Amino acid sequence: MELDFSQFNDLxxxxxxxxxxxxxxxxxIFIGIMVIVLGYVGLISDKMDTLKSVQAKEISLREEYRSKYHVAANLELFQEQMKQAETLFANQLKSLPESHETPGLLDDITFVGTTSGLNFTKLNWQPEITKKIYIELPIDIEVQGTYHEFGNxxxxxxxxxxxVTLHDFDINFIKNTAGDLTLKLQAKTYRYREVDE
Known part of the structure; x- marks a missing residue:
């Protein structure tokens, strides 16, 4: 059968x-195709974008659910770990000197140095250094003695x-002595910073 395109003339x-x-x-057929295309563009394409965003949100919500489920399933373990962390933190706070204890720390350092056989030539507090949650208390120390006495x-x-942490070591020989050295260093201790500070 041959198509007669002359039917399209003079319409x-x-x-x-x-x-x-x-x-x-x-x-x-043309009107049907146009209705389908316009319907897709006008009605379905917006819904497709919404569907994609909802699917992405579903994935993030599933991940959030998994993490919260993991926490809920291990709640007793987390609570026990929290208690241990609080106990450890409290013990560490006890290791920090309080403001009324810092002068005694100089006595402790002097005692430790003299029992190690060292001679102190300098032992001075330096200005406090305030950090976010603690205060640093530096002490400049200069002692004389032997290498083994320094180690002790x-x-x-x-x-x-x-x-107490030790920083900035500087060891020098003392001239005209039998192996004596000078050790300069900075000791630092720390104090918990109270809220009102």
């Missing part, structure tokens, strides 16, 4: 009812009941 839009069958079919001194400082 009038005002008189669609009298068009031949083939132009009516083509027009119906550092070991005993580490054994003090209060937290």
């Amino acid at each position: 009038e839009v005002d008189n669609i009812g009298e068009w031949p069958v083939l132009p009516k079919i083509v027009l119906t 001194f550092v070991s005993k400082i580490a054994g003090l009941p209060r937290i």
Whole structure:
């Protein structure tokens, strides 16, 4: 069967009812395609974007649910760990000297140094350094002695009941002595910063 395209000549839009069958079919298919395309663009494409965003939200909510479920399932374990952390923190706070205990720390350092065989030439507090949650209390120390006495001194400082850290070591030979050295260093202790400070 051969298509007769001459049927598409001289068609009038005002008189669609009298068009031949083939132009009516083509027009119906064209209108159907236009309705489908416009319906998709107007109604479905917005819904597709909404669906994608809801699916992405579903994934994040599932992950949030999993993490909260994990916490809920292990709540007793987390509570026990929290108690242990609080106990550890309280013990660490006890290792920090309070403001009325800091002068005694100089006595402890002097005692540790002299029992180690060192001679103190300098032992001075430096200005406090305020940090976010603690206050740093530096002490400049200069001592004379032998290398082994220095090691014994550092070991005993580490054994003090209060937290003391040692920084900026500088060791020099003393001229005209039998192996004596000068050790300059900075010791730092820390104090918990109260809210009103």
